[in-house]
Amino acid sequence: MIPAVRRRPPAARLTRALLASPLLASLALTAGLLLAAPAQAGIDDYQLGQGLELGPINLAGYSSVTAALPDQGHKSLAIDDLSLFISGHVTSLVNPFVEAELTGLDLTRWGGDGDRHRDGYVVLERVYNDIYLPDGFTLRAGKMLAPVGEWNQIHAAPLVLSTVRPAVTYRNFSEYATGLSVLYADPAAALPDIQVYWQPAEELSARPDSIVDNRYRLVQGAHVSVPLALLDKVGLSFQRSVDDQGTEQHLYGLDGHYTVDRLTLQGEWTYSTLSGPGTRTRSREWGGFLSPSYALDDQWSVYGWYEIYSGRLQDAAAQDLLGGVAYRPHPAMVFKLEYVQNVGGRPVNPTGLFASWSVLF
Amino acid sequence: MPRHRLMALLLSGLALAGPVRAEDIVIIAHPSVALTRSIGVGEVAAIYLLRTTVWPDGHPIVPVNREIASDLRRKFTTLVLRQDPGSLAAYWNEMHFRGKFPPLVQESEQSVLAFVERVPGAVGYVSGGIPLPADVHVVARVTVPDGWSPNNGGPP
Structure with a gap:
């Protein structure tokens, strides 16, 4: 994904900040499990997109190379994500999951002025049992990933609709929760899927200030998803958070995904109220996007979205239109080419051409 | 798996009694899987759609699938999972990102048999005409309608 207007800091500072002990400890734990795991399957069983099974452990990940050609400012060809996730199903009590990610590594960068080559940084996305x-x-x-809407929970580039991410899917809430969560999934999918979560203190291995808008020291919420079909659903989100400036936020969200033959409609909407101290020009934040996509055949599809987003610091709501085409030669591999046009307000995503090649492995 | 669900599955009509035809689908599980009753199509689907992830004794379920080109996989996908292959592939990719293992692919009936016989918690499916090792458990049978084929079939 392209968090288009966020600045990325130099690698050395980021690496020190992010390669903190929790990440190393998590990787060491997983490596220990790997070594202890009896080999039940191996490289011969590997299928692209399904990871490598090593007994009760699965090694997988995804990569995304992105070309960003905004009309103004820097152009770049970058490794936007190189993610490795390791999951284990050992017993009903031991089911660890760790995801670490290299992101924002410029392969080449040109145009614009005053900015520097991005050297990438490593983040600990998830570590839980x-x-x-x-x-x-x-x-x-x-x-864990906070279940606000759908996009944030499946944000891997090969899984989501477009290269450019709608602002409402990540800008105005805590994307993560470090703490406890209870999930319910009805085996028959006849009842709603429910997740409630609680983060009582600071986020574990938080990303640096230079690339996040807010740091949260309390997060609690719930997501209810009503399954309509295998991929179709309607979801409701609630999240209460307090950031490090003391701003208290109550977010209410609605998300949906619905397919009729070759046409799919999806969208997410959020509305937040803000109170307490903190920097802002308004006490409400809101936004939403609506996206149609149409499958031309099993491999080609066209898609688009319209988004309106009003953040706490914006004097006018940003409005963006996006149109693109996707080619998926394999279910785990996709090429996307798209154009974003800002049609109102101060841009959140810049006008320009974007492309990506992403693989789930 | 809750007891009331097992009872519901027992009542769902998938009894193990009766002859098995070569065109039918037989659901098999590792010898350690301790089920005293057959399970139903809905519960098999819940396993392959990764909604049921542990056996009643708490051990993880390891579902096994056939390769995409397999006629038996198409039959299983249509009659048991009742999904189209494209949506299913996208769904499994999403679930994998969420930390669930998609069914592991084995590219022949003998490979499925060997895997299910070897891996604790494994469950797979084979054709009705395949001789089964004595120690694997048959947990369900799916009767395929006469004349059904991947090209003319649809969810019954």
Whole structure:
């Protein structure tokens, strides 16, 4: 994904900040599990997109190379994401998951002035353990993606609609929660899927200030998703958070995904109220995007979205239109080419041409 | 798997009694899987759609699938999972990112048999005409309608 207007700091400072002990400890734990795991399957069983099974451990990840050609400012060809995730299903009590990611590494950069080559940085995206409880319940402890909307939960480039990410899917809430969560999934998919979560203190291995808008020291919320079909659903989100400036935020969200034959409609909307201290020009934040996509055949599709987004510091709501085409030669591999046009307000995503090649491996 | 669900599955009509035809689908599990009853199509689908992830004794379920080109996989996808292959591939990719293992692919019936026999918690499917090792458990049978084929079939 392209967080288009966020600045990326130099690698040395980031690496020191992010290669903190939790990441090393998590990787060491997973490496230990790998070494202890009896080989039940191996490289011969590898299928692109399904990871490498090593007994109860699965090694997988995704990569995304992105070309960003905004009309103004810097152009770049970059490794936007190189992610490795390791998951294990050992017993009902031991189901660890770790994801680490290299992001924002410029392969080449030109145009614009005053900015520097991005050297990339490593982030610890997720580290948690699941305990499977009876009757479809799961208890999760650790750092996880906050279930606000759908995009944030499946934000890997090969899985999402477009190269450029709508602002409403990440800008105005805590994308992560470090703490406890209870998830419910009805095996028959007849009842809603539910997740409640609670982060009582600072985020584990938080990304640096230079690339995040807000740091959260309390996060709690819930997401309810009503399955309509295998991929179709309607979801409701709630999140209460307090950031490090003391701003308290209450977010309410709606997301949906619905398919009719070759046409898919999806979208997310959020509305937040803000109170307490903190820098802002308004006490409400809101936004939403609506996206149609149409499958021309099994490999080609066209897509677009319209977004309106009003952040806490914006004097006028940003409005963007995007149109693109996707080619998917394999279910785990996709090429996207798209154009974004800012049609109102101060741009959140810049006008220009964007392309990406991403693979789930 | 809750007890009431197992009972519901028992009542769902997938009894193990009766002859198995070569065109039917037989669902098999590792010898350690301790089920005293057959399970139903809905519960098999819940396993392959990664909604049921542990056996009643708490051990992780390891579902096994056939390769995309397999006629048996198309039959299983249509009659048991009741999904189209494209949506299913996208769904499994999403679930994988969420930390669930998609079904592992084995490229022949003998490979499925060997995997299920070897890996604790494994569950797979084979054709009705395949001789089964004595120690694997048959947990369900799916009767395929007469004349059904991947090209003319659809969800019954």
